[in-house]
Amino acid sequence: MSAKQHKILVVDDEPDILDLLEYNLSKEGYKVKTALDGRKAVNIAAKFAPDLILLDIMMPxxxxxxxxxxxxxxxxxxxxFIVFLTARSEEYSEVAAFDTGADDYITKPIKPRALMSRISALFRREAKKRKKNNKINVNGLSIDRSSYMVIVQDEQISLPKKEFELLYYLAQNPDKVHSRDELLQNIWGSDVYVLARTVDVHIRKVREKIGSNYIVTVKGVGYKFGGEE
Incomplete structure (x- = not known):
């Protein structure tokens, strides 16, 4: 999908930032809408159906x-895709952002060229994933990448996007141990700075929803799919 077909919603309470991002995104061929606060963003997104949302954290x-x-x-x-934009660098902001389903996290001041590169990378990575084998069935667990559907023992389970991607990646490589760094690299990407703790939080949430027997912790190394803990 080319840039001209992608729609982006920019949400920030600073008009100057909205103008800057709208100008640069439009110049790249994206269709852009803006919102000055979170409440308006939710309403606009429901109608606009953006492919990506740039979302400020600190807003009234x-x-x-x-x-x-x-x-x-x-x-x-x-x-x-939801990409947070914020001047805050505390660990809380980062963890809270990814816990709620963010795909990326960018600190201000914003560098337009770097931001455009990051957005292009997100869309390219998604396009590559869609070309891969989309269905995995193992031990009563069914994972369908094309519909983001997970079924455990005939029960459909809802997983946020990053939790789904993490489970899918592990299930594609059963019995192989993956370090936290590897999972961060393949799920969040090399140009996204997140803490190793983010992986642990997502693993815990996936286990709570599908059961603890599908993902095994290998102490001092990382995680693998399959077997009993």
């Missing part, structure tokens, strides 16, 4: 973390 009325949580509750936005 409703912050970016809560806005992201609400956006991820809309099934029509399940495949939408």
């Amino acid at each position: 009325h409703q912050d970016g973390v809560e806005t992201c949580r609400q956006l991820r509750e809309n099934p029509d936005l399940y495949n939408t």
Whole structure:
């Protein structure tokens, strides 16, 4: 899918930043809409159906973390990328961002050329994933990459996007041990800075939903799919 076919929603309470990003994104061929706060963003996204949302964290009325949580509750936005924009660098912001379903995390001040490169990388990575084998069935667990559907013992389970990608990646390579760094590299990408703790949090959440016997912890190394703990 080319840039001209991608739609991007930019959410920030600073008009100057909205103007800067709208100008640069439009110049790259993206179709762009903007919102000055989280509440408006949720309403606009439901109608606009963006492929990607650039979302500020620190906003009045409703912050970016809560806005992201609400956006991820809309099934029509399940495949939408959400990239946080913030001047904050605390660990809390990063962990909260990914816990609510963010795909990337970029700190201000924003460098337009670097941002365009990051957005292009997200779309390229998604296109490559779609070309791979889309279905995995093992030990009562069914994972369908094309529909983001997970079924465990005939029960459909809903997983946020990053939790799904993590499970799918592990299941593609059963019995192979993956380090946290490898999982960060392949699920979040090399140009996204996140903590190793983010992997642990996502693994814990996946286990809570599908059962603890599908993902094994190998102490001091990482995680693998298959077997009993």
